[in-house]
Amino acid sequence: MQPSVTFFGPLDTILGSPTVGGALLIEYIIFGVVIVNFLTRQLAHRSHVKQYKNDGAEAVSRHPAHTFSNIALVVLSFFYMTLHHHGGMVLSVLVLGAVITDFFEFESRKVEARRDIPLERPKGAIVAALVVFMYAGYQSLFWVIKGPWSAII
Numbered sequence: 001m002q003p004s005v006t007f008f009g010p011l012d013t014i015l016g017s018p019t020v021g022g023a024l025l026i027e028y029i030i031f032g033v034v035i036v037n038f039l040t041r042q043l044a045h046r047s048h049v050k051q052y053k054n055d056g057a058e059a060v061s062r063h064p065a066h067t068f069s070n071i072a073l074v075v076l077s078f079f080y081m082t083l084h085h086h087g088g089m090v091l092s093v094l095v096l097g098a099v100i101t102d103f104f105e106f107e108s109r110k111v112e113a114r115r116d117i118p119l120e121r122p123k124g125a126i127v128a129a130l131v132v133f134m135y136a137g138y139q140s141l142f143w144v145i146k147g148p149w150s151a152i153i
Contacts, residue, residue: 013141016096018082023096026083027140030076030091034136037129041102041122048105048109057113061136070099076104087139098128 033119044063045127077095084095106121112119142149 001058003123011079012083015079022066023140023143024080024083026076026080027136028095030073031136031140033069033072033076034129037066037069038133040069041125041129045119045121048106048113052113056091057110057116060110060113070102075097091132091135091139094128094132098125098132101128 015029016024018024040063045065047063048060051061072094073095077088077092079088081092100124102125105125108121109122
C-alpha cells in the first residue's frame, strides 16, 4: 500500500519502496535493528554484571549502544507508521512496550545490585523483544510462507 501523502518526501520513496516479495525496505531495516537490539541487550547485561563485580552497585549504568538501539527502534517504528498505518501502529505499540519493559528491567538490576544479590537476566525485556521480533519478522518475511499460508487459509 503506497501512501497517498508523503510526509518525508524522498525518504518515503526510498524506504517505502517494495523489495523482494513485496515487503517494504523499512520492514527489513526494522527487522535488522531488532536483531541488533538483541545483541546490544546481551552486551548491556554483560556490562552490568562486570560493572557490579568490579565497582559495586552504584557503578551499574545504562549501556549507550543498547540505549541507541532502543531509540532507533522507536523512531523507525514511528516512521513505519507513516507508511503502513495498521502495521506501524501495532509495531509501535509493541516496541514501546519493549522499551518500557527494558527501562524497568534496568531499574530491577540496580535494585539487585544494591541488595548484593546476583544480577538476573532481563527476562521480561527479552520476552517483550521476542514479541517485537516475531511481529517484525511477520511483516518483513511473510512472503516466504505466503504460498502455503494462502493455500490453507
